Structure formats: C-alpha cells, structure tokens
Amino acid sequence: MNKRESSKGEESSKREAKGGDVIIEVVTRLMVPFIQLFALYVIIHGAGGPGGGFQGGVIFGSSFILYAIAFGIVKAGNRFSESANTVFFSTGVYIYAGVGLLCVILSYGAAQFLNYGFIPLTHHFEENRALGMDLVEIGIGITVMAVITSIFFNLAWKRENEGGKKAGEGGGEGRRQAEGGEGRERREGRERREGRERREGRERREEVGG
Amino acid sequence: MMEWLVEEVFAKYNYWISIVLMLIGFYAMIAKENLVKKIIGLNIFQTAIFLFYISLGDIVGGTEPIVVEGFEGIYVNPLPHVLILTAIVVGVATTAVALSLVILMYEKYGTIEEPEIIEKEREGEA
Amino acid sequence: MKQLSAVALLFVIFLGSLFVYVAEDIPAFGDPNSAPNRYVKLFEIDAAGLEGDLEQGVLPASLVDNLEDEIEERGFPLPSGVARVSGKGEGEGEGEGEGEGEGEEAEGAWEAVIVPAETEQHFYPKEQKYYFIEKKGEKLWVYRYAPVKRYMEEGPNETNVPNMVTYILADYRGYDTLGETTVIFTAGVAVMLLLRRREKRPREK
Numbered sequence: 363m364n365k366r367e368s369s370k371g372e373e374s375s376k377r378e379a380k381g382g383d384v385i386i387e388v389v390t391r392l393m394v395p396f397i398q399l400f401a402l403y404v405i406i407h408g409a410g411g412p413g414g415g416f417q418g419g420v421i422f423g424s425s426f427i428l429y430a431i432a433f434g435i436v437k438a439g440n441r442f443s444e445s446a447n448t449v450f451f452s453t454g455v456y457i458y459a460g461v462g463l464l465c466v467i468l469s470y471g472a473a474q475f476l477n478y479g480f481i482p483l484t485h486h487f488e489e490n491r492a493l494g495m496d497l498v499e500i501g502i503g504i505t506v507m508a509v510i511t512s513i514f515f516n517l518a519w520k521r522e523n524e525g526g527k528k529a530g531e532g533g534g535e536g537r538r539q540a541e542g543g544e545g546r547e548r549r550e551g552r553e554r555r556e557g558r559e560r561r562e563g564r565e566r567r568e569e570v571g572g
Numbered sequence: 573m574m575e576w577l578v579e580e581v582f583a584k585y586n587y588w589i590s591i592v593l594m595l596i597g598f599y600a601m602i603a604k605e606n607l608v609k610k611i612i613g614l615n616i617f618q619t620a621i622f623l624f625y626i627s628l629g630d631i632v633g634g635t636e637p638i639v640v641e642g643f644e645g646i647y648v649n650p651l652p653h654v655l656i657l658t659a660i661v662v663g664v665a666t667t668a669v670a671l672s673l674v675i676l677m678y679e680k681y682g683t684i685e686e687p688e689i690i691e692k693e694r695e696g697e698a
Numbered sequence: 699m700k701q702l703s704a705v706a707l708l709f710v711i712f713l714g715s716l717f718v719y720v721a722e723d724i725p726a727f728g729d730p731n732s733a734p735n736r737y738v739k740l741f742e743i744d745a746a747g748l749e750g751d752l753e754q755g756v757l758p759a760s761l762v763d764n765l766e767d768e769i770e771e772r773g774f775p776l777p778s779g780v781a782r783v784s785g786k787g788e789g790e791g792e793g794e795g796e797g798e799g800e801g802e803e804a805e806g807a808w809e810a811v812i813v814p815a816e817t818e819q820h821f822y823p824k825e826q827k828y829y830f831i832e833k834k835g836e837k838l839w840v841y842r843y844a845p846v847k848r849y850m851e852e853g854p855n856e857t858n859v860p861n862m863v864t865y866i867l868a869d870y871r872g873y874d875t876l877g878e879t880t881v882i883f884t885a886g887v888a889v890m891l892l893l894r895r896r897e898k899r900p901r902e903k
Contacts, residue, residue: 409859411638414867416661451886455879462876476872491857495868498875505879506661509886513668516893517675583726591717595710603706631735632728637862639854649735650862651846654871657863658878665885672892 390432397425405503409492415499419506426511435518442515447508454505461497586627593620605686607674611667618663626652737830737841740772774828774842 405418430438462476469480478494479487581588597620600613629649637650674684681689725732830841849866859865867875 408864409861411861412636412863413861414657414864416657448890451883455883458876458879462872476876478869488856488858491865491869492859495857495859495865498868498872499864502875502879505883509882512886513889516889517668517671519893521675521679521893579726580721584721584724586727587721587724591714594717595714598713599706599710602709603703605702627727628725628732628734630728631730634730637850639860639862646730647850647862649846649850650866651734651849653863654866657867658874661878661882665882668885669888669892672889676892 386432390428394425394429397428398422401425401503401507405499406496408499409495415502416506418499419503420510422503422507423510423514427514430514430518435515435520439515439519442511444512444515447512450504450508451512452505454501454503454508457501457504458498461494461501465494586624586630590620590624590627593617593623596620607677607684607686608671611670611674614670615663615667618659622656622659626656628652734844735846737843740774740829740840740842742837742839 401418401422403418404413404421405415408414408418426438426442429441461478461481465477465480466475468482469477474480478491478498481490481494483490483493594617597613597615597617600616601610602613604610604613629652631646631648634646634648635643637647637653639647677689678684681692683689683692725734730736828843830843831838849870850862853862853865853870854860857865857869859869
C-alpha cells in the first residue's frame with residue numbers, strides 16, 4: 363500500500379515539475395494565438411481608442427510567458443531562441459529612429475526630426491502625421507515585447523552553480539541542475555526506495571534469523 | 573474648525589491617501605531586512621507617486637480624453653497620463669535589474685537576509 | 699524594537715510632517731481651474747482705464763509699461779496681440795460676473811496671444827494663446843495658461859487622431875518616447891548581461 367501511493371506521488375510530482383498537465387496544455391495552445399491577435403489590435407488601434415505601443419507590447423510578451431508557465435520553462439526555452447529575441451530588441455529602436463531620420467531627409471534638410479508630416483504617404487499634412495504615429499507605435503511594440511520576454515526567461519531559468527560554491531544551508535538548494543528539477547525528484551525517490559528496501563531487507567533477515 | 577476640515581482634509585483626499593501609501597513604501601524600503609521586501613517597498617512607493625500625479629489632472633464631471641464628434645462636455649487632462657506612462661516603464665526596468673541583482677546575491681551568499689549577508693562578509697574578511 | 703526600525707520610524711514621522719506642512723498648496727481634487735488644468739495666476743495690477751485699449755485688441759500704453767516690465771522680469775515671452783473672449787463663458791465660476799454684468803457690460807476676459815518672431819515653420823502655429831487677462835473688481839488679473847490647453851484644443855485638427863494620450867505621446871512629445879524606448883532597451887540588455895544562460899541548453903529527448 364505504501365509503495366503504491368508513494369510511487370503515484372512520485373510520478374505525478376515528476377510530471378508537474380516538467381509542467382505538463384493535459385488540460386492546461388491544450389487550453390494554452392488554443393489561447394496563445396488569440397492573445398497575440400488581441401495584442402496586435404491594441405497596438406494598431408492605439409490611435410482610435412485606449413491602447414498604444416507599450417500596452418500592446420506587454421500583452422504580446424505575456425502570451426510567451428503564459429506558454430512558459432504552462433509547458434515548463436525548459437520546453438519554452440527550447441522553442442524561443444535567444445538570438446532571435448535579441449535581434450528584436452534593436453529592431454524597434456531602429457524603426458523609431460529611422461522614421462525620425464526619414465523625416466529629416468524628406469524635408470530637404472530643414473531639420474525636422476520626428477515631424478511626421480513630411481512622409482509622403484498621403485496628400486494631407488495631417489493624415490501623414492497619423493500614419494507616422496502608427497509606424498512608430500509598431501516599433502515600440504516590437505521592442506517592449508522582446509524585452510519583457512527576455513527579462514522573464516532570464517529571471518526564471520534555473521542556473522547551474524558555477525564553481526560549485528555552496529554557502530551554508532543555502533548550498534543544498536543551491537545545487538540545481540540545468541534540467542527542469544527532475545534530478546531532485548528522482549534523487550528523493552531513489553532515496554526513499556533505497557530506504558524502504560533496506561528496511562525490508564532488515565525485516566526479512568530478522569524473520570529468517572528469529 | 574469644520575470649514576478647515578472640509579476644505580483641507582475632505583477636498584484633498586487623494587493627497588492624503590497617496591501620502592499614506594508613500595510612507596508605507598518608504599518605511600518598508602528602510603526597515604525591512606529581506607531584500608525582496610525592500611524591492612516591494614520601492615514598488616509601493618512608486619505606485620503612490622503615480623496615483624497622486626494622475627489624480628492632479630482629474631476634473632469633476634470630465635470624461636476620458638478621447639475626442640468624439642459632437643461631444644459638448646469636458647475632457648480630463650491628458651498630460652499626466654502621458655508622463656506617467658513613461659514613468660511606469662522606468663519602474664519596470666528598475667525592478668527587473670534589482671531582481672536580477674538579488675538572484676546573483678543569493679547564488680553568492682546563499683541567503684537574502686541582510687544581517688546574514690553582513691555576517692558572511694565579515695567572516696570572509698576575518 | 700530594533701535600531702533600524704526606530705530610525706525608519708523617525709524618518710517617516712519627519713517626512714509625514716513635511717507633507718502636512720505643504721498640504722495647503724495642493725489644489726482640491728477635481729478642480730477645473732487649478733494650475734495643471736487651466737491657468738496659474740501671475741500678478742494683478744490696477745485697471746484704471748486700460749480696458750478700452752484691451753477691448754480694441756491692442757495692449758494699452760500704460761499697460762505696456764506695467765505689464766511688459768512685470769512679464770519681462772519674470773522671464774516670460776511678451777504678448778503681441780490681444781483677442782477678446784466672450785466674458786461670461788470663461789469667467790463663470792468667479793462669482794463677480796454674475797453680480798455686475800447683466801448683459802450690458804459683461805465682465806471682460808481677454809486672451810493675449812504671442813507670435814513667434816522666427817521664420818515660417820510648418821509645425822508651430824502663427825500665434826498661440828498664452829496669457830489670460832481678467833477684470834475682477836478694480837484690478838486686472840493676469841494668468842498664464844497651462845501647456846495642455848494647446849494640446850487639447852488644436853490637437854485634433856493638427857493630427858487626425860481621436861486619442862489625446864496617443865497623439866501627445868507620439869507626436870508632440872515624440873522625442874521623450876524615443877528616450878523611453880531606449881530606457882527599456884537598456885533594461886533588457888542589463889538583465890541579459892547579469893543573468894545570461896551561458897551553458898548549453900539540454901535538449902529534451
């Protein structure tokens with residue numbers, strides 16, 4: 363009886379440590395594209411209602427965080443490569459400063475940095491300003507999305523203790539492995555099993571002896 | 573006395589609420605010894621300042637600052653909203669860097685209580 | 699009590715008393731005439747015979763001496779034109795307008811505009827509302843408008859965007875938003891430098 367309960371506890375705890383509950387996985391896989399679509403809506407409709415670049419970027423980043431929470435940080439980290447994220451950091455800032463420089467160039471050097479009226483997308487000075495604002499908001503959204511995702515993944519990733527330096531009581535927990543906590547569970551399970559075997563071996567020896 | 577109370581205290585209740593929050597956050601930043609609690613105190617302090625600044629721009633009977641055709645009312649002052657949007661992002665940046673520093677300190681000392689860290693530093697020197 | 703808590707409590711009490719001392723300057727909650735929302739008072743001078751010139755849209759000579767001196771010594775730009783504003787609509791909350799003017803002699807309020815002396819620029823308008831002069835009793839009170847007034851009045855015409863917060867953030871104050879994006883970019887780089895995932899990532903089999 364004891365063996366069966368504890369083994370089921372081991373399995374479920376092992377499964378939860380990897381973050382793989384079936385209902386949560388399926389629902390997350392359904393929800394993530396809709397969250398991203400809503401984020402794009404908030405970015406682009408920032409001119410007509412509440413919203414804008416920063417708000418939409420954070421919502422976009424939160425879809426990646428939802429994926430990481432539901433599937434486990436290891437699986438999510440394998441899926442979103444860090445180098446592609448780093449490219450997006452600077453893309454947003456380039457778009458913003460690029461639009462500003464474009465305005466300087468297109469105003470024939472009249473030093474009108476970030477005066478969107480000079481970008482010849484339509485024929486009205488005022489309409490150009492609205493479209494220039496949309497471009498700039500897209501740039502802000504890209505940067506904020508990449509930064510929020512990157513901060514979360516860097517803070518939540520389990521780090522290997524470099525040099526194996528342990529300090530006091532924190533040392534036991536400080537020794538983490540780069541896998542998703544599976545090592546600890548397996549180690550505890552093994553210890554429990556060994557302890558039980560040792561106890562049963564002792565009982566059998568006592569029965570035989572006595 | 574009653575007039576003073578109504579004019580100074582009840583008419584400016586946004587100021588008093590935000591002062592209380594500010595002092596709570598300030599006390600937490602100084603007096604608590606856990607590093608994460610200090611960061612929480614910093615966040616409470618920032619939030620109190622944002623609340624006060626946005627509430628300065630409110631107008632009685634005003635509605636949200638989105639221009640609608642044919643509306644004959646008063647719009648709320650939009651300038652504090654703009655400045656606080658920037659300030660919120662700065663707060664997020666500060667909290668992110670502070671938390672990463674706390675993670676590094678935990679790896680080095682094994683604890684995030686300030687007296688124990690000071691003890692370990694003293695033992696390390698001695 | 700520990701020493702740190704006692705010191706912190708002392709600081710908190712000191713700061714709290716400072717805040718209470720400053721509380722009389724804070725405007726009431728929801729005040730439509732407070733400094734960030736509408737205008738702030740600069741000074742007041744005697745209104746002896748200056749209204750006639752103000753009515754015609756010209757700064758009167760004696761007002762020029764007084765007003766120019768006072769404005770210049772505070773470092774503000776000089777008004778060059780005066781536009782008449784319908785008295786009752788603006789100065790309603792004052793209380794004096796209802797007492798005296800019953801339609802014959804409405805309490806006057808004038809808006810002084812400033813004209814930039816530089817060459818034509820596409821963006822900055824030809825003239826801009828800056829000062830607000832009102833007659834209260836025997837004196838002329840001179841106010842200065844808050845900067846928001848221009849954003850709220852001319853914004854929907856100059857940019858075809860309904861949301862006020864967005865066009866202030868991305869158009870009138872677009873340079874600040876560029877700095878803001880740089881701030882959050884720097885935060886991402888800083889966290890990445892401190893906590894980089896240096897080891898090889900294990901692939902799940």
